[in-house]
Structures are given as structure tokens and as C-alpha cells.
Amino acid sequence: MRIVLLVSLLVAIAPASALSDEDEWDGLAPGEGREEVYYACQACHSLAIVKQQGLSRESWDESLIWMVEEQGMPELVPEERELVLDYLSKLYGPDRKAQSQ
Amino acid sequence: MPRDDTTTHQDTLKLYELYEQDPALADRLLYGRVAHGDRRGFLRGAGLAAMGALVGAAIPFHRTMPSGFVPLALAATEGEIPGKEGLTILNDRPVNAETPAHLLNDEITPTSRHFVRNNGIPPDEMDAQSWRLTIDGLVDKPMTLSIDELSKQFEVVTQQLTIECGGNGRAFFEPPAKGNQWTYGAVACSEWTGVRLADVLKAAGVKPNVVYTAHVGADTHLSGDPDKLPISRGVPIEKAMNPSNLIAFAQNGAAINPMNGAPLRLVIPGWPGSCSQKWLKRVWLRDKVHDGPKMTGTAYRVPRDPVAPGTKVAKEDFVIIEAMPVKSLITSPETGITLEQRELPVHGHAWAGDDEVKSVQLSIDFGATWIATDLTSPRNPYAWQSFSKTVSFPSPGYYEVWARATDTKGREQPFAIAWNPKGYLNNSLHRVAVTVL
Numbered sequence: 001m002r003i004v005l006l007v008s009l010l011v012a013i014a015p016a017s018a019l020s021d022e023d024e025w026d027g028l029a030p031g032e033g034r035e036e037v038y039y040a041c042q043a044c045h046s047l048a049i050v051k052q053q054g055l056s057r058e059s060w061d062e063s064l065i066w067m068v069e070e071q072g073m074p075e076l077v078p079e080e081r082e083l084v085l086d087y088l089s090k091l092y093g094p095d096r097k098a099q100s101q
Numbered sequence: 102m103p104r105d106d107t108t109t110h111q112d113t114l115k116l117y118e119l120y121e122q123d124p125a126l127a128d129r130l131l132y133g134r135v136a137h138g139d140r141r142g143f144l145r146g147a148g149l150a151a152m153g154a155l156v157g158a159a160i161p162f163h164r165t166m167p168s169g170f171v172p173l174a175l176a177a178t179e180g181e182i183p184g185k186e187g188l189t190i191l192n193d194r195p196v197n198a199e200t201p202a203h204l205l206n207d208e209i210t211p212t213s214r215h216f217v218r219n220n221g222i223p224p225d226e227m228d229a230q231s232w233r234l235t236i237d238g239l240v241d242k243p244m245t246l247s248i249d250e251l252s253k254q255f256e257v258v259t260q261q262l263t264i265e266c267g268g269n270g271r272a273f274f275e276p277p278a279k280g281n282q283w284t285y286g287a288v289a290c291s292e293w294t295g296v297r298l299a300d301v302l303k304a305a306g307v308k309p310n311v312v313y314t315a316h317v318g319a320d321t322h323l324s325g326d327p328d329k330l331p332i333s334r335g336v337p338i339e340k341a342m343n344p345s346n347l348i349a350f351a352q353n354g355a356a357i358n359p360m361n362g363a364p365l366r367l368v369i370p371g372w373p374g375s376c377s378q379k380w381l382k383r384v385w386l387r388d389k390v391h392d393g394p395k396m397t398g399t400a401y402r403v404p405r406d407p408v409a410p411g412t413k414v415a416k417e418d419f420v421i422i423e424a425m426p427v428k429s430l431i432t433s434p435e436t437g438i439t440l441e442q443r444e445l446p447v448h449g450h451a452w453a454g455d456d457e458v459k460s461v462q463l464s465i466d467f468g469a470t471w472i473a474t475d476l477t478s479p480r481n482p483y484a485w486q487s488f489s490k491t492v493s494f495p496s497p498g499y500y501e502v503w504a505r506a507t508d509t510k511g512r513e514q515p516f517a518i519a520w521n522p523k524g525y526l527n528n529s530l531h532r533v534a535v536t537v538l
Contacts, residue, residue, distance in 0.1 A: 044323040046194040054277035063279065070394075072324030094276045 221331025
């Protein structure tokens with residue numbers, strides 16, 4: 001019963017809060033790996049900080065190492081990690097591709 | 102970008118399904134909330150504080166709030182920080198927000214326009230009555246004091262103090278530097294009331310072998326790990342004993358804004374804002390350079406020697422940032438204005454780390470010639486100074502007004518950014534665009 005209530009509550013507030021396309025992914029640019037990036041990052045911080053960056057693959061790689069070694073992030077499985085790095089360096093690389101779209 | 106309704110529907114469903122199948126997991130993913138065993142309410146901690154920060158208040162009945170419940174208030178408060186007005190929000194978890202330059206025109210920055218730089222999740226208890234500050238480590242007499250005791254045992258002073266984030270101006274780095282992309286507005290100069298850090302340390306008795314302070318706040322780590330501090334920085338003991346540093350309990354004559362560190366914070370002006378620990382719980386004195394989170398590695402550090410943009414620098418070649426460099430900001434007019442007349446009063450502020458500003462000059466011809474301005478003296482050490490000058494444009498057209506401050510040691514703001522890997526200390530001169538009709 002509570003779950004039904006909960007779902008209808010989410011539906012009811014959906015248009016005003018965070019559940020439309022852009023918003024569900026917090027504005028992350030579309031692309032392969034978006035979902036993996038969303039769930040990997042969102043557990044600790046909002047996507048706003050991700051979307052501001054324009055970093056090389058190497059720099060994103062260092063960020064992930066830092067997140068895992070010092071910031072308590074669970075380690076990603078290798079395939080997932082590759083997807084995340086591909087997505088981030090392609091769309092949030094030094095040319096800031098996603099920001100200029 | 103065209104909206105793909107099929108994807109929307111599926112993605113939305115995924116979230117609903119997740120909540121339906123495992124509300125606790127959905128909560129953990131979305132808010133970092135951890136449910137109580139009975140799945141009703143959630144544990145006090147980072148998740149609760151995060152949600153409290155989002156809705157703008159502590160949630161007194163959080164224990165009975167069902168796991169997997171999205172507070173209605175979230176929709177209404179999205180993009181707003183209680184007590185703040187006109188700030189540009191760079192990040193909402195953790196909260197990071199800067200003030201557009203033209204909203205920093207006041208001599209004393211109103212609390213509503215003081216930037217916010219959080220590293221973790223603010224504490225959900227910020228009660229001034231029950232707050233305690235501990236001074237310990239290498240002192241003769243460790244102390245734990247309430248705010249009331251601090252204000253009764255030590256002289257209470259009010260000073261106007263400049264705080265600037267070490268990464269202010271990072272947005273203009275090429276290649277881009279990692280971190281919040283601050284433009285101009287991670288700087289403020291409010292009036293702070295409190296007791297001198299030096300007085301309190303003297304009362305505790307600083308042992309002769311102390312070299313560094315270590316500051317600890319009550320904010321919690323983003324990961325929710327209670328054993329991790331989000332940030333704990335310090336300063337050399339010589340800097341700590343400067344009489345301008347405050348343990349502050351009031352901002353502009355009223356309560357400190359929760360996002361600015363209520364009810365107690367350090368204000369260590371002239372150095373990166375991160376030295377001014379918010380929600381201050383403890384100052385401990387150490388016989389070595391403090392090694393807390395964001396003291397080590399490359400955080401708040403720059404290469405010892407200048408490097409070409411994009412250079413990879415080895416960790417051992419970085420040094421800790423101390424005083425912030427000379428800088429100025431044009432706060433009137435707002436950039437992009439169109440003028441019908443030829444005369445324009447220009448106003449702004451300038452500051453110079455541990456020093457004073459000697460002069461501020463303006464240029465309206467892309468730096469070919471410079472015009473002296475009227476510059477005020479600081480109201481007290483570490484208060485920013487204000488410059489004013491009415492400039493005249495010779496003809497219609499596009500102009501830029503540039504401001505350039507020089508400190509008492511003769512150092513002036515550069516045109517170009519001294520690039521460094523982490524995007525700190527950008528004091529390149531500020532430019533505003535003006536079109537004269």
C-alpha cells in the first residue's frame with residue numbers, strides 16, 4: 001500500500017521536480033554510458049560538478065582513482081569503468097563538447 | 102535538443118521501478134539516505150543533512166519519514182539557497198554558489214550575497230546554545246568552550262574581512278582545470294563579529310614546538326562515511342596568531358547564514374577561503390604541517406615554478422598556497438550595458454592578500470592607456486578597498502572597461518592567467534563590456 005502511495009506521489013510531483021528526460025539525468029548529455037555515469041556519481045554528489053568539467057581522459061581517470069582511493073567511492077567493474085571514461089572524455093573533454101551543444 | 106518521449110517514458114519508469122522494488126536502494130542512490138532497519142525514517146547522518154540542506158531546514162520528524170519518500174518541498178526549493186539572493190548555483194550537492202560581480206557593489210557584502218563553498222554536507226544541528234569548540238593538541242591547557250563562554254572570556258571584535266575562494270576565476274583556465282568553475286564571484290567582504298583566534302590560542306598556551314594549526318568542522322563527508330572529514334585545513338602558527346583572524350559567531354550583525362558556517366566559523370582573511378573552517382568544532386595545534394583532507398596532494402597547491410598551460414606537474418613540485426594575490430573587481434556597471442551618454446561612473450573593490458592595495462587604474466582602450474581612480478583606505482586590515490572614477494568615452498562604439506590593481510609591494514594584476522593544474526589564484530584583470538550609442 002505504501003509503495004502504491006509512494007509511486008503516485010512521485011507521479012504527482014514529477015512535472016515539478018526531477019523526472020522529465022533532461023532532469024532525470026540531471027542534464028547529462030545523451031550518449032552511451034550516461035546511465036552508468038549518472039549512478040556512479042550521483043550517489044555522493046550532484047551531476048552539476050561533472051557537467052562543469054572539461055577534462056582529458058587521463059584527468060578523468062585520475063579523478064576516478066581519487067574518488068575510489070580517497071573519497072569512499074565503490075570501485076567500478078572494468079567494463080563499466082571504460083564506459084564511464086569513454087562517455088566523460090568524449091562529452092566533457094577539454095573541448096567542452098556537451099556544453100556547446 | 103529534441104525530446105525523445107519514448108526514452109523519457111522508459112527512464113522515468115526505471116526510477117519508479119527502482120523505488121517500487123527497493124525504496125532503500127533508490128534512496129541511497131538518489132540522496133545517499135540510509136534507512137533505519139524498520140524502513141521507516143532514515144539514520145541521522147549525511148543523507149538526512151543532505152535532504153535537510155535541500156529542503157532548507159532540519160527535518161524534525163525525519164525518524165517517521167518513510168524511506169523512499171521525496172519531500173514535496175524539493176520541487177519548490179530547487180535552485181534556491183535559503184537566505185541567499187541572486188547567486189549563481191554551480192553545484193547543489195555539495196552546495197557551491199557564487200555572486201555575479203554587479204551584485205557585489207556594496208561596501209559591506211550583505212549576508213544574502215556572500216558566496217557559498219561547501220566541501221561536504223552541512224551539519225543538521227547548528228544550535229548556538231549547545232555548540233562547543235575544543236582547542237587542543239600542543240597547548241598547555243586544552244579547552245572546550247561554548248559560544249557564550251568565548252564571548253565572555255575574550256574581547257569581542259567586529260571587522261570587515263575579505264574571504265576569497267582559492268579557485269575563484271578557475272572557469273577561465275585553458276586547458277580547463279578540475280573543480281567548480283568559479284568565474285568572478287567567489288569573493289566577499291562581510292562584517293564578522295567574534296573573538297580573536299590569537300587571544301584564544303594564547304589562553305590555551307601555545308607550546309614552543311607548534312608549527313601549524315589544524316581546523317575541524319562539523320560538516321560530514323559526501324560519501325556518508327562518518328570516519329571521513331570532508332575538509333580539514335590549517336595555517337602556519339605565525340599566520341594563526343595574526344590579530345585579524347576571528348572565531349566568528351555573527352555575520353553583518355546577525356546570525357551567520359547556515360551555508361556560511363553557522364553558528365561558529367573561522368575567518369582567516371587574505372588566504373584561500375578553505376583556511377576559514379566553517380561549522381568550527383576544533384582547532385588543534387601540531388608540530389608539523391597539517392595533513393588533513395585537502396591539505397595534501399595537489400589540493401590548494403600550485404607548482405613551485407611557473408609552468409606552460411597543460412603541463413603535468415609531479416606532486417612533490419607543488420607548494421601550499423598562502424596569501425591570495427592582488428585583485429580587483431568592477432561591480433558597477435554590470436558587463437554588457439548599453440549607454441546613451443558618454444560618461445560612466447565606474448565602481449568596484451580591490452584587495453591584496455596579506456597586503457594593501459596601493460592603486461587601481463582603469464583602461465577603456467584595451468590597456469593602451471590607464472586612468473587613475475579614487476581608492477579608499479581599508480576600514481581595517483583585510484577589508485577590501487573601493488575604487489571610483491567616472492570615465493568618458495570619446496565616440497559611439499564598443500568599449501571594455503578594464504581594472505588593474507597594484508599592491509603596496511608593487512605587484513600588479515596580470516592580463517594573462519598564470520596557468521596551474523588545479524586552477525587556483527587567477528587574478529588576471531577584470532573586464533566589463535560597454536556599448537556607447
